[in-house]
Each structure stands twice: as C-alpha cells, then as structure tokens.
Amino acid sequence: MADSTQLGDDRGDIVVIGGCGHVGLPLGIAFADRGCRVTLLDVSQAAVDMVNRAELPFNEPGAHDMLKRAVCDGRLVATTDATAVSRAATIVVVIGTPVDEHLNPDPGAITRAISANLSHFRDGQLIVLRSTIYPGVTRKIEQLFAENGLDVEVAFCPERIAEGRAMLELFSLPQIVSARTQRGRSRAAELFSALTDSVVELRPEEAELAKLFTNTWRYIKFAAANQFYMIANDFGLDFERIRTALTHDYPRASDLPAAGFAAGPCLFKDAMQLAAFDKNDFVLGHSAMLVNEGLPLYIVDRLERRYDLSAMTIGILGMAFKSESDDIRSSLSYKLKKILEFKAKRVLCTDPHVTVDPNLVPLETVLAEADLLVVGAPHAAYHELRPSQPVADVWNVFGAGVVV
Numbered sequence: 001m002a003d004s005t006q007l008g009d010d011r012g013d014i015v016v017i018g019g020c021g022h023v024g025l026p027l028g029i030a031f032a033d034r035g036c037r038v039t040l041l042d043v044s045q046a047a048v049d050m051v052n053r054a055e056l057p058f059n060e061p062g063a064h065d066m067l068k069r070a071v072c073d074g075r076l077v078a079t080t081d082a083t084a085v086s087r088a089a090t091i092v093v094v095i096g097t098p099v100d101e102h103l104n105p106d107p108g109a110i111t112r113a114i115s116a117n118l119s120h121f122r123d124g125q126l127i128v129l130r131s132t133i134y135p136g137v138t139r140k141i142e143q144l145f146a147e148n149g150l151d152v153e154v155a156f157c158p159e160r161i162a163e164g165r166a167m168l169e170l171f172s173l174p175q176i177v178s179a180r181t182q183r184g185r186s187r188a189a190e191l192f193s194a195l196t197d198s199v200v201e202l203r204p205e206e207a208e209l210a211k212l213f214t215n216t217w218r219y220i221k222f223a224a225a226n227q228f229y230m231i232a233n234d235f236g237l238d239f240e241r242i243r244t245a246l247t248h249d250y251p252r253a254s255d256l257p258a259a260g261f262a263a264g265p266c267l268f269k270d271a272m273q274l275a276a277f278d279k280n281d282f283v284l285g286h287s288a289m290l291v292n293e294g295l296p297l298y299i300v301d302r303l304e305r306r307y308d309l310s311a312m313t314i315g316i317l318g319m320a321f322k323s324e325s326d327d328i329r330s331s332l333s334y335k336l337k338k339i340l341e342f343k344a345k346r347v348l349c350t351d352p353h354v355t356v357d358p359n360l361v362p363l364e365t366v367l368a369e370a371d372l373l374v375v376g377a378p379h380a381a382y383h384e385l386r387p388s389q390p391v392a393d394v395w396n397v398f399g400a401g402v403v404v
C-alpha cells in the first residue's frame with residue numbers, strides 16, 4: 001500500500017476526473033484560482049489539448065481569463081494520463097451521469113470510472129463525488145474502495161451551479177458536504193472553504209436526495225409555468241401578462257417562472273433519476289416531464305390549427321437549451337426541429353452561440369427565407385429583432401400579446 005504521508009494537503013493537489021467537462025473545468029479553474037495545484041483528468045484528448053492551450057471547449061462567462069492565468073502560472077494542467085491520480089491528496093469525480101434512451105439512470109457510471117483507475121488510488125486520499133448521482137452510489141463507492149483494501153475518505157459534495165453562472169456561483173453558493181465520518185466531512189469542508197464561506201453538512205444519502213430534489217423542484221416549477229401558459233393560451237390569453245400581474249409585489253408567488261422550454265443536461269434527467277429511484281411512482285416528476293417535453297408538440301399543434309405548415313418554411317431562433325448558452329444537450333429546440341421537419345416544407349435553424357451543429361444557418365437567412373418563426377432559446381440577440389413574419393413566442397421575447 002502506498003505511503004499516504006507522501007500526499008500533498010487536500011487543498012494543494014487536486015485531480016478532477018471528468019475535469020474538462022461543463023462542471024469539472026469551472027471547478028478546476030476555481031480551485032486553481034484559489035492557489036491549489038489542479039490536474040484535470042479526462043478521456044477526451046481534444047478537450048485536454050484545448051485546455052492546455054488555455055482555450056475553453058465550451059462557453060462559460062468569466063472562465064477564460066481565469067483559465068489563462070491558471071495555465072500560465074502552471075497551477076492547472078489537463079491530461080489523459082490516469083497516473084496523475086496517485087500524486088493527488090484529493091480526487092474529485094465529476095463525469096456525466098445521463099439517463100439512457102429508456103429514461104433509466106446508470107448507477108454504475110461512477111463505479112466504472114473509478115474502477116478503471118483503481119490501481120492509482122492510494123491510502124489517505126479524499127475522494128469527492130461531485131456528479132449528480134443515483135441514491136446509494138456513495139455507499140457503493142465506499143464499498144468499492146474497502147473491498148480493494150484502500151483506506152480513503154469518500155465524500156459526496158454535489159455541484160449546484162447553473163451553466164453560464166459557474167464562475168460566480170462556485171464562489172457564492174453554499175456547499176453541501178457529506179461523508180460517512182466526521183473526518184471525511186471536515187476534510188471536504190476544508191477543501192471547499194477555499195471557494196465558499198458557507199458549508200452545509202448532511203449524511204451521504206440525505207445529500208444525494210438533496211441534489212436530486214434541488215433539480216427536480218426547479219423542473220416541476222417550470223412545468224407548472226408551462227402548464228399555466230397552455231391553459232391561458234388555449235383561452236386566448238397572454239400568460240406573461242397574467243404572470244407579471246400576479247407576481248407584482250406578491251412575494252408568495254414571486255418564484256413562478258416564465259414559460260419556456262425546460263430541458264438541458266440536468267433537470268430532465270435528474271427528475272427521471274429520482275423517478276427511477278421512486279420505483280417509477282413519481283407522479284409529480286413524471287407529470288412535469290410530460291408537460292415540459294410536451295411543449296414543442298403543443299406549439300406545433302397550435303400552429304397547425306392556423307397554418308398549412310406543409311407549404312411553409314419555418315425558422316427556429318435559438319437551438320441551445322437556454323438563453324446565452326452554446327450547450328445543445330437535451331435541448332427541446334431539437335425536438336421541435338424533428339417534429340417540424342415531419343410537418344413543414346422546410347425548417348431552418350439558427351443560433352448565435354452554438355458552434356457544434358454544421359446544419360445551422362445565419363440569422364439573416366432565416367429572417368429572409370422563413371414564412372413563420374418559432375423561438376427556441378430566448379437569446380439576447382433576438383430581443384431587438386422586429387421580424388416581419390408571424391412568431392410563435394412561448395418565451396415572450398417579442399413582448400406581450402404574441403401567443404401561438
């Protein structure tokens with residue numbers, strides 16, 4: 001067994017497994033910014049190469065300058081070489097945990113990633129699970145290390161940032177910290193005290209549910225707004241006018257969100273992880289999924305009542321899953337596109353931020369050639385537009401009164 005006294009301190013030498021992803025990279029940059037030595041371990045050679053050139057593989061406001069400083073100062077390096085694990089005091093695991101095409105979670109994802117590198121782990125290390133995990137995974141990982149004779153502390157410390165706000169929220173949100181032992185919790189709390197003053201301790205199973213509840217709560221709130229939107233719209237009324245009025249100086253309703261596509265890499269899949277954990281008996285979660293995932297179908301249905309789509313070119317403005325993002329993972333704009341491609345003569349898609357889709361066309365082409373527009377993501381760039389064609393505008397980008 002390796003000598004744990006050779007390890008650095010918890011806040012000194014950190015390896016982030018999955019370190020070039022949407023969560024791992026901002027986290028690694030944040031730790032490096034606070035003086036830690038960070039190695040980002042990732043299976044994507046392309047992402048590793050970009051990070052080592054101080055380039056971001058995706059857009060995250062505020063991250064680029066901090067990345068450049070950290071790479072230049074030698075405090076942050078990316079690698080595909082798993083031997084880096086053996087030199088770190090702290091290993092953070094933040095690989096993706098998606099659900100599959102049948103909405104099943106993959107409770108083995110973290111176990112497989114750690115097992116593949118098991119020979120590099122050493123006694124005395126702090127292992128921080130940061131992915132959003134299926135309840136019970138923390139215990140599985142504890143057992144994995146114990147069965148392999150490794151004396152490590154396992155902590156589950158969920159990430160709760162929103163993409164696009166990472167470099168603010170990593171330094172301001174309270175950090176939920178959990179571990180089986182007080183020593184594990186204290187080490188994890190000490191680690192995250194480099195980033196935030198506010199640490200909340202839970203037991204691992206409580207923390208696993210806390211993270212799933214956080215995302216599912218948000219998903220259900222969006223579903224309520226979207227259902228209200230459909231009710232108002234079917235009655236010929238403008239939901240946003242109603243929402244603005246009912247939330248005005250009325251704190252008990254101030255958290256009613258606007259309507260819009262609610263999807264992306266986290267909310268949908270975490271609601272489905274929780275549903276699977278609840279033996280598929282999660283009525284509220286499944287209902288939220290049906291409402292949110294049904295919104296593109298609702299819009300197309302409403303359009304079909306008014307227009308002969310088969311004779312029309314439809315333009316979709318915004319393909320990312322949310323405003324100002326370049327992330328198209330689980331974006332409902334693509335579901336909308338698929339439905340419209342079946343119904344309409346032609347579909348043209350545009351997005352000022354998305355770079356990974358070669359089928360996108362410039363905004364000018366969409367505005368010149370589309371007979372009808374649908375807003376997919378409410379990017380700021382669209383707010384000043386005054387399109388001449390009709391717009392299906394669930395996001396209310398073009399102001400009150402524009403309903404499907």
Ligand SMILES: NC(=O)c1ccc[n+]([C@@H]2O[C@H](COP(=O)([O-])OP(=O)(O)OC[C@H]3O[C@@H](n4cnc5c(N)ncnc54)[C@H](O)[C@@H]3O)[C@@H](O)[C@H]2O)c1
Nearest residue numbers: 018020021022023042043044095096097113131132159163
């Ligand atoms: N995206 C968000 O805003 C957000 C917010 C909070 C929590 N989360 C959670 O964080 C986790 C990661 O999400 P993400 O959006 O960063 O995913 P991602 O796909 O952007 O990043 C995962 C990274 O892990 C790498 N990877 C995959 N398998 C690996 C392995 N075996 N070894 C090393 N690297 C590996 C991938 O190449 C990728 O770079 C998920 O559990 C997610 O639910 C995400």
